[in-house]
Amino acid sequence: MNARRQFLKKLGISTAALPFLNGLPSFAAEPEQQKQRLIIMFSPNGTVPDRFWPTDPTDPSSSPILAPLAPFRDQMTVIKGISNQVGGDGDRHMRGMSCLLTGSRLHPGNIQGGSDTPAGWASSLSIDQEIKNFLQKNPTTRTRFGSLEIGVAVPDRADPWTRMSYAGSNQPLAPLHDPYQMFKKLYGQAKNREALASVLDPLRSDLKKAAQLVATEDRQLLEQHLDLVRDLEQEISLTSDELSHPEPELDPHIELINDNTPQLARMQMDLLVNALANDMTRVSTLQFMRSVGQARMRWLGIDQGHHHISHQPDKDQDAQQQLEKINIWFAKQLTYLAKRLQDTPDPAIGGNLLQNTTIVWLNELGKGNSHTLDDLPIVLLGSRANLPASYHVLKQKTSHNRLLISLAHSFGHHLSHFGEKQLSQGGPLTFA
């Protein structure tokens, strides 16, 4: 029994008790490298500008929508004045979404919304993939996945409204929105080994029993089989699945439906934090719904679809209040994520994960009913791509390509331009 327990322990099944000790070896392996991580969080359909932008220039969390982020006001940057100036085919939702991280035009295509010309996919790769490729090239920054594309309540359809990450021209990347699939992707192999290990004893005993049933000439085959089971057991015990941070336990019964979005969001964020803590990736997107998304946020007491509400005029007080509620909910999601990162020690560098992670919260529109691509609501948390922590109002309309360049620069990837050259002029953002 004791041997069995030791064996299971080697499997990493009981490592829950030892999260920090197990982290030590990797601490020694990578001491000098300053780890950088990036999470790009997206929420759709624009914000409510006068409830979003801070009222106190010295406190970036001083607005109803940003108030939940108050605990992080010292590590927070809010920038006003960034606009998506990419022109060409596609309606603004579409360009807002599919040009958001690429900074270049859409291909002409067959997808059309209520207005404008039809369009196709983005014509170049997105900044998260650019940074991923940069990190994966270097053995010291390479990770198992390179990047994760995580979704929350993203519908199973692929069009320019549902995709913001691109591996290249015409190569959209689908966000994985099922936490169980995500769990499998991250920990599936280890879990399989655990399950296999647990059936080896009965398997052996049945093989022995079966060997008694057959003629002596046939017994050898089953005895050989028994040896192979022993080999398997040894291999499993030699495979180390030890994680710096044990995988989160998921509630197994959360159906992928609209009403479960809050639980699903939490599961996805827990998995994301865990993946970062175990250094499975350093780049991730976290996409809530999609552009033109019609989430019905009944958990906030809102029955109508989000996109529908976002079209209501400013004078519609009910609608504006609902939109404020919706955006506060997104801010709370961000708060949860930041809190989880802050509470998680960084095994490699000491301190916590948030200190070495840039979180960017983005939206495809400035405002829903006007469909403006100006004054996109932009919040950075954690290491903030090394931008100063404060509320910045840019003096002139600034292309969002420059924000994307700033992100790359914070990883030591000194791009001169990203997406359209014209829109990259000025390079990374600077605040006077």
Added chain:
Amino acid sequence: MPWVLLFLIAISSVWARDGAMIYAEHCASCHGDQGEGVAGEYEETLTGKKSLKALAKYIHKTMPEDNEDAVVDEDSLAVAKYIQEAFYSPEAQARLNPIRKSLLRRTQHQHRHALADLVADFRWRPFFKKESGLTTRYFNKEKMNNRKQELLVRTEPTISFDLTTEDIKDLTPEGFSIFWQGSLIPPETGIYHFRVRTPNGARLWINALENKSLPLIDAWVSSANQMRESSAQIFLLGGHAVPIRLDYISFKEKKSSIVLEWKPPHGTWEKIPQRQLNPAHSPQVAIVSTPFPPDDASLGYERGATISKAWKESVTQAALELTDQILGDLLQLAEVKKNDADAAKKIEAFCTTFAERAFGRPLSEKQRQTYIKEHFLTHPKRPEKAAKTSLLLTLTSPYFLYPELNRNAEGQADAYTYISRLALTLWDSLPDPQLIDAAKHDYFKHEENFQSHLDRMLKDPRAKHKMKRFFFHWLHLAEKSELNKDSKIFPDFNEQIVADLRASFSDFCESILWSEPSDYRQLFLSQNVPLSPRLKKFYPKPQFSAGLFTHPYVLSTFSYHRQTSPIHRGVYLSRNVLGRFLKPPPEAIAFKDSDFHPHLTMREKVTELTKATSCMTCHSIINPIGFGLENYDAVGRFRTHEGKKPINTVSQYPTPTDEIVEIKGPKDLAHQALYSPEAHQAFIKHLFHHLAQQPVNAYGSNKMRQLHEQFKSKQFHIQKLMREIARTSLQN
């Protein structure tokens, strides 16, 4: 005992004594006391299938090697008689080394089918419609709505549309959509490639449900109305129909067209042939794509006689892969409803039924404890976790992997054992719920019940698929998948022709097998070789006069790159079809065309190459068969001349009974296949191996004779032979 028989025994014992003495005196020094061979002298064992007369003649003429006159006439007959009875003949060998049924694991083929069927039996089976093709719906598109106005529903032969050539009433070219849906029936197991070519939008689902899974190919978003090609591959199981669906949309685009093509294993890129499509719905099939190591084929047929580390790893990986698929659909498979208070119970019941079907019998109390209860006790609140370990254990259990372990508590075979054997023999799979039910009520005690199950099983796609593979195994065509010829000499003999030939061969054999008379003889008599338009062009003057002897797939497979190969044709057809026993050549001599004068015909070259006496022991049989087919070139086209020389196909052929007959051409070969007992028995033997994976003799030394008698008395009815083999396979 009748006195005649007594007399014969007396005579034969006299012979035997004399023969034994002569053997000991003149032969044993080289061949060993029991024909086992002597190191440094004649090392091979002295076994073979020569008739008594032929053997005596051979000894008379050539033995002993250093003193040929020492054993002649009656002495050589006595020695021949002695060694035939003592060890030379197959019967003697069977007596000396009794053959038994050995314990076998499932072959990889059987394993994959068993896994798919295990899950399929919890779903449903498609009910195919008579008309093949796919249900096709046309709609006009209005704004975001892709299915505003249904214009037309019909069955179409394949997935293909071009606005410039099609005329659909009321269709608005600015925006319309088309949906194709139904079943895809893969002809064989392997990787299938699919490609969609369209300047518009399309999504393709295969073996997945469009509302539950992401498409295999998602080309929904077009790019500047340019023609795009999107491809993907998927592993499919032969004979297991899977759902297929393609959604197509054209919106505000000048050019509108779509075509779906596939490249099946052994095939080329083409539109999916109509007969592989059916408008009926199919459920998803649990297909495991884990690669398996090849199975032991050292006896000439695949069987699970050995295990290895690689095999064990594949079994484990396949178990994980299937478990994963099942867990993804567990609630549906276990029939758990929303907020079902009995969810855990139902999942436990599912795992129990699953194990029972995998093992082919109800679980013993001990098994129920080990395979089911312990898992659900360990994870009382996580039934899906319990299901995972329970399913994994079931799928790696010896009771699933070795079907012969299906015995009752006393270790005896019973009705459950029989259905297990039956399903393996006819389907390469597991007993289905109907068979299990029959075993439960011991229905098979009554012959008519047994026969009606056989009827049902033979009509099942699993039996059809198993037999499709037989013909390739019988002629040893299975391993010769790479067929190509010198493109300078045969410029039009391309991949497509090869793929069509393969299909033609398969269709030819299957149509005879599944016809009413199911007559073995038609395999050598029928001239109805199905030819695709491409083949009709390539073989403008078909001379397919002797069934598969003259089928161009057989003839071109057993040919060289540039020339015919009478030796290959002769060896493969004499061994597998005519049942001739050929020893491996005493020394391996490669045929090198450059060694010969360029003006010689192939026949002259082969004759020259094999003229040595040691060669002619076997080549006297091989060459006449090959020469008889010299009217067919390396791609199976009829010819009368080789270069400028007319072809001579006539030669003298020694039959198994040592008569010399003249072979003038393929029809004479067909005659041999029709009337020679050796040929019949070769067919029976190959079919038996293919179905039962055990040697015929393991079921009694008389078994072959019995099967042969029945085969003859039933007008060589192949399906009836299958029934007899199935019945035989039930024996312990």
